[in-house]
Amino acid sequence: MWKLQAPSSDVIKWYKNTMLDGLYSRIKKTKNGIPVLEQRLQDILIPKKADGTDDKSVLEHLLIYKPIELHALCDDLMKQIIPNYDESEFESYLEAKNKGNNRNPAQEILFQKYSGFFKKLLEVFDYEGQLSKNKSRSYKLSIEQGYNTCTYCNRQYAITIDGKNDNERIARPQLDHWFSKELYPLMSLNIYNLIPCCSICNSSIKGNTIFSLNTHIHPYLDSTPDEPIFQFNYKLEENMTYSVICVNKTDPKELNMLKSFEIEKLYEYHGELETKDILLFFKKNPSSYLSHLLNDTLKEYEYSERDVYRMFFGTELDSTENLNRPFSKLKRDILIQLGILNKDGCFQI
Secondary structure (H helix, E strand, O other): OOOOOOOOHHHHHHHHHHHHHHHHHHHHOEEOOEEOOOHHHHHHHOOEOOOOOEOOHHHHHHHHOOHHHHHHHHHHHHHHHOOOOOHHHHHHHHHHHHHHHHOOHHHHHHHHHHHHHHHHHHHHHOHHHHHHOOHHHHHHHHHHHOOOEOOOOOOOEOOOEOOOOHHHOOEOOEEEEOOOOOOOHHHOOOHHHEEEEOHHHHHHHHOOOOOOOOOOOOOOOOOOOOOOEEEEEEEEOOOEEEEEEEEOOOOHHHHHHHHHOOHHHHHHHHHHOHHHHHHHHHHHOOHHHHHHHHHHHHHHHOOOHHHHHHHHHOOOOOHHHHHHOOOHHHHHHHHHHHOOEOOOOOEOO
8 A cells, every 4th residue: 555656757857847946046035135044054955066156956856866865865964954963852852842831951952952943944945835835736746646545544535636727626635744844844845755645644643753764664665575464354243243454464664654554443444334345245146146247247348357346346456556446455355365366366256
């Protein structure tokens, strides 16, 4: 569920051309003759070339570098910006920030160390104004990312409904900052740090959870060899009750993603919905019935296995297309467990 294809070279070019000059101008902006961003920080973000002209390459890299290179660059820049910068302090910083006026002296020192710089950089990079509230840009980016469901949960459609103007642009995915923009303001406009997802995963569950390349799956980098497999079980009470569980949870980064997005809790709810529907369908319609439809009746009309699967279950047969329709992975895993599909996702009836 978490694997995304990298943006195309055309999208990267469009994004750089759209965002770079505005970012440069905001960093160089003055108000009443006074730089909005102090000169020391300007010199770090926009160094001089050998000929004395401004070098925009650092800003370009902040916009389009891939995650590993991006993190290394930001770490280097922030160490120049903030004395004794240390990511390991971020959790304590957030605790201090949330304390408000009740911070103890040590927390106040930590809060003052980071808060002012983070605020200045967030204002200059201006994610809200440049993307979140800029519909023409954010909708184009969402369309180019090209997925229909939430990257993290695959439970909800997160489609983009575009139009000729802002009034006609009525829906798009939320863009989650995999590296929190509050803690990593220099990454707040990076194209690889904007993950299309649903509001529940982004706002209600993840919030400011601190992700690290060493501890969590990055959708543009990682594809675990054994993704968590959804299985069903049921218990006999007064009425038969179904639930969904995750098994094969062995990869530490995978486990952290499941926990961060409460995937198992979310999917428990669907035991009595999608899971139950599939089980009851095959209880009433033996595999011989499906085999007859697949190999005889529908074959005459040149329906492919993928067409038949989509008609029956409303999801995608190919695991690389999980994000095209909600619950594609859940239903596929259950059908494998039932023996309708083999481990390669092909019908075996």
